Amino acid sequence: MAVDVASTSAIPRRPLSYRARRLLVYVLLVLVSALFFVPFLWTISTALKSLPETTGFDLVPDNPSLRAFREVLTDFNFARFALNSFILAGAITVANLVLASLGGYAFARLRFPGREVLFMLVLATLMIPDQLRLVPVFQMLTNWGLVGSFFGFIAIHLVLPTELFLMRQYFLTIPKDFEEAAKLDNAGFLKTYWKVMLPLAAPALAAVTILTFQGMWNDFFWSLIILGFGDPDVYTIQLGLAQFRFQYQTLWPQLMAASALAILPIALIYVFFQRYFVAGVVASGVKG
Amino acid sequence: MATVTFENVTKRFDDTVAVDELTLEISDGEFLVLVGPSGCGKSTALRMLAGLEETTSGRILIGDRVVNNLAPGARDVAMVFQSYALYPHMTVYDNLAFGLRNVRTPKDEINRRVSKAAEVLDMTELIKRKPKQLSGGQRQRVALGRAIVRQPKAFLMDEPLSNLDAALRVNTRAEILKLQRDLKVTTVYVTHDQVEAMTMGDRIAVMKQGVLQQAGTPEQLYTKPTNVFVARFIGSPAMNLVPAGFVKGAGTGGQLAGFRPEHVVLGGGNGDAAYFQATVEVVEYLGDEQLVHLAAGDEKLLAKLPVEDRVPTGVEQRFSIPRDKLHLFDAETELAVRA
Structure with a gap:
């Protein structure tokens, strides 16, 4: 039983x-x-390898050494490049957090004549490849004396259409009740934006932070065009990486050591904001 | 506190008329319930009063002041939203204090008012929590608190109980009533639930397709509905409506006879009563009474009878209605002929 x-x-x-x-x-x-x-x-x-060793296909180095890392940090101006990248990516990220969120909020909530047409124009800029804009942008910045300057680089990235789109989409998902409650609570437009809507849009702001910072940190194209032909003191980290390649030789260990170091800030930001980032991108219906 | 007046207020969304020539006066300190099925314009009327929708035409007055062109914040009204709309990133305290800070109320005064509201609503211990840490009922209380601290001229409530479960709804209903009686603030309360309307309102205004059908005390609406819609909408279960000829001694052709299930009596009734023959189809036992589904030809009727009445299913019986409980409506206009 x-x-x-x-x-x-x-x-x-x-x-x-x-x-x-x-x-x-x-x-x-x-x-x-x-x-x-x-x-x-x-x-x-x-x-971790020596230069001759890099020609082989062994994954594990015979005599692992941190020499390449040391050289990158001492012989090359790596710290300066990293700082430049950090300043540029940081400034552009802050600008986008402010302007893309303001613009996104306006496109999502304000009713004004030509809103749809304007928004379509913003989206249309996403379809124009950078290569096509290169000459006019370069000419414009030359006329303004901004080639070779951080300001030139920052100016053309103040509001990125992807970020504006992402913010608008996210604001659209926030119920209007919050704004209406704020209106009845005597909050004006800017106060509602600052005290109510921005905190509610935190996931989208995290997404904008990661996308913008990563995009600017990794940017090579515009860095090269705007900053790459003058004073090496304004070089970004990506331009710095290119220095390890010469016409007849590439310093592979140094290039890889610098690349590994260059990845670090992005990895850290991603780890920190990842949770919000996914929420933000999913809610906005935008792919990262 | 103040009176609230709608004067021929109309709201159009493109070709749709959401509210049509609404005229309604709400007295100082009165609890008025705007009720009707979804899409009847009740919420739109409330939102126009709050300033969240513009009026297409007509005037809205709070006290003696025409508020049509005043911003929502300047109207001195507080609104409780169906979703509560508590700011999720703020604590209960900040949610309550937000409106006061925006009008630069001194800190001590904010403290005093928030503490008082928390005390009245029994949520002093919740003051440091964020909305997501609260239950549905607690959130509801915070939403009420946010309205109270403002000490507004009028409370506007847009289906504030619809997100609560049945038991909590009954409790909160009583709480809101008590609060309103204590504070004596003019209140406009929107709901689609006629039970809520009947139990809470000093007066009820019934709307249908943007048009006000009838405004009156719950008793007036129950005993003297002005048309078929109000007759069917107020009261649960709904009033029976049949061609007058169906009920012997009720009315003439071209009329509809209406009688409430709770007024149906088994048997012939007294000499003056109107009556009809019907077959018992289903009996729902409710404990203290029984809900009897009747059929007579194509007509389906309901009767609420004492449990002592013997009503075997499948048997045709006579039922009667006291004459003073009988309502007659014009079949064409659907307006009451003799209420």
Whole structure:
């Protein structure tokens, strides 16, 4: 009798086919993850090798050394480049947080003549490739004497259309009740924006922070056009990385060490804001 | 505190008339319930009063002041939203204090008013929490608190109980009533729930498709509905409506006879009563009474009878209605002929 009870109350195991399928899925996922991780691993590995060793295909260096990291930080002006990138990416991120959120709020909530047309124009700029804008932008900045200057670089990135779009989409998802409650609470337009709407849009602001900072930190194209032909003191980190490549030689360990260091701030920001970032991007219906 | 007056107020959204020539006066300290099915314009009327919608035509007065062109904040009214609309990033205290800070109320005064409101609403211990840390009922109280601290001329409430479960709704209903009686603030309360309207309102204004159907005390609406819509809308279960000829001794052709399920009596009734024959289809036992579904030809009727009445299903019986409980309506205009 006791045996009967045990056999009826025991939970039957999942079928073998189910467990096998799950195992397969996990193996595949691990493989795909590894695929994405290999380049990073290769970067670190190369950074720890000596230059002659980089020609081989060994992942593990024979005599791992931090020499390349040291050289990057001492012989090259890496700290300066990093600081430049930080200033530019930081300033542009702040500008976008303020202006894209204000603009996004206006496009989402204010009724004004030509709103839709204007918004379409903003979206249309997303379809114009940077290469097409290069000559007019360069000419404009030359006329204003802003080539080779941080201001030139910042000026053309003050409000990025993607960020404006993202903010607008997010504001659209916030119920109007909050603003109406604020109106009845005697809050004006700017106070409502600052005290009510901006805090509610925190996930979108996090998304804007990551997207903008990452985009500007990694930017090579405009850095090269605006800052790349003058004083090396205004070089950004991406321009700095290009210095490790010469016509007949590339300093692979130094390049990889610098690349690994350059990734760090982005990785940190992503780790910090990731939770909000996903919420922001999902709610805005925008892909990152 | 002040009176609130709608004078021929109309609101159009493109081709749709949401509120049509609404004229209604709400006395100082009165609790008026705007009730009607969804889309009847009750919320739009409230929002126009709050200043959240512009009026297309007509005047709205709070006290003696025409407020049509005043900003919502300048109208000195406080609104409780259906969603509560508590600022999620602020604590309960800040939610309550936000409106006061915006009009530069001195800090001590803010403290005093917020503490008083928290005390009245029994939420002193919640003051440092954020809305997401509160239950539905607590959020509702905070929303009420936000209205109270402002000490406005009028409270506007837009279905404030619809997000609460049934038991809590009954409790909160009583709380809101008590609060309103204590504070004596003119209140306009919007709901689609006729029970809420009947139990809370000093007066009820019934709306349908933007048009005010009838305004009066709950008793007036229940006993003397001016048309078929009000007759059916007020009272639960709804009033039975049949061609007058169906009920013996009720009225003439071209009229509709209306009688409430609770006024139906089993048997012939007294000599003066109107009566009809019907077959019992289903009996719903409710404990203290029974809800009897009747059929007579194409007509489906409801009767609320004492549980002692024997009403076996499938049996045709006579039912009667006391004459003074009978309502007659013109079949064409649907207006009451003799209420």
